[in-house]
Amino acid sequence: xxxxxxxxxxxxxxxxxxxxxxxxxxxxxxxxxxxxxxxxxxxxxxxxxxxxxxxxxxxxxxxxxxxxxxxxxxxxxxxxxxxxxxxxxxxxxxxxxxxxxxxxxxxxxxxxxxxxxxxxxxxxxxxxxxxxxxxxxxxxxxxxxxxxxxxxxxxxxxxxxxxxxxx
Numbered sequence: 548x549x550x551x552x553x554x555x556x557x558x559x560x561x562x563x564x565x566x567x568x569x570x571x572x573x574x575x576x577x578x579x580x581x582x583x584x585x586x587x588x589x590x591x592x593x594x595x596x597x598x599x600x601x602x603x604x605x606x607x608x609x610x611x612x613x614x615x616x617x618x619x620x621x622x623x624x625x626x627x628x629x630x631x632x633x634x635x636x637x638x639x640x641x642x643x644x645x646x647x648x649x650x651x652x653x654x655x656x657x658x659x660x661x662x663x664x665x666x667x668x669x670x671x672x673x674x675x676x677x678x679x680x681x682x683x684x685x686x687x688x689x690x691x692x693x694x695x696x697x698x699x700x701x702x703x704x705x706x707x708x709x710x711x712x713x714x
Contacts, residue, residue: 553585562639563608565626566680572609574601575679579656580649582607585703603641629681638675640685648672649682650685658684667681668701669693 555561566619576582585606586599595611612628618664629635643649646664653676654660661683664674670691693701 550599553601555608557610559606561606563610564682565612565628566629567612567630568680569609569611572678572680573598575608575657576602576609579653579658585665594639605641609650620647621641632681635681635683637687638679638683640687642671642687643691645671646674646686646688650676653678653684654685664688666690668705669698 555638558675560591564572573582573584577584580602582600582602585601586597588597589595590611590613592613595613596609597611598609600607600609612626612631650660652663657679658676659679661675661677662673662688664672667673670693671687671689673685673687676686678684
């Protein structure tokens with residue numbers, strides 16, 4: 548959807564997230580991730596909403612889940628929120644200047660802590676939060692840029708350590 552002020556550059560992927568409760572989702576994204584609403588409208592059915600957000604340097608679209616679409620065999624019938632699916636099929640990763648602060652802010656505003664930030668073998672400080680409506684976010688701060696060979700060597704060492712803890 549090309550709306551002035553929220554048009555992505557060609558080739559940029561814009562996640563389109565489905566949520567059950569738009570007001571609560573907007574409250575979370577604006578509070579936890581400092582999102583800015585760029586566009587907001589009622590959906591064609593009149594029962595839901597469609598919103599464009601800027602979150603950090605990214606564009607994200609949100610739409611309200613509309614179960615009635617399935618019964619009426621309308622476009623959008625295959626879309627469901629993670630709450631309906633009882634899980635999610637993807638993780639959204641974003642690099643931030645301070646992963647610990649971003650993680651804590653998200654948790655303070657209702658995200659569920661899934662994995663506290665830790666230094667990972669691939670060079671990032673990395674953690675996961677689950678947004679209150681089921682979407683999973685990986686937050687990271689890049690601490691060092693490694694070659695593929697360096698990552699492979701560190702992964703082997705990490706795997707060896709893990710095997711040592713299993714015994």
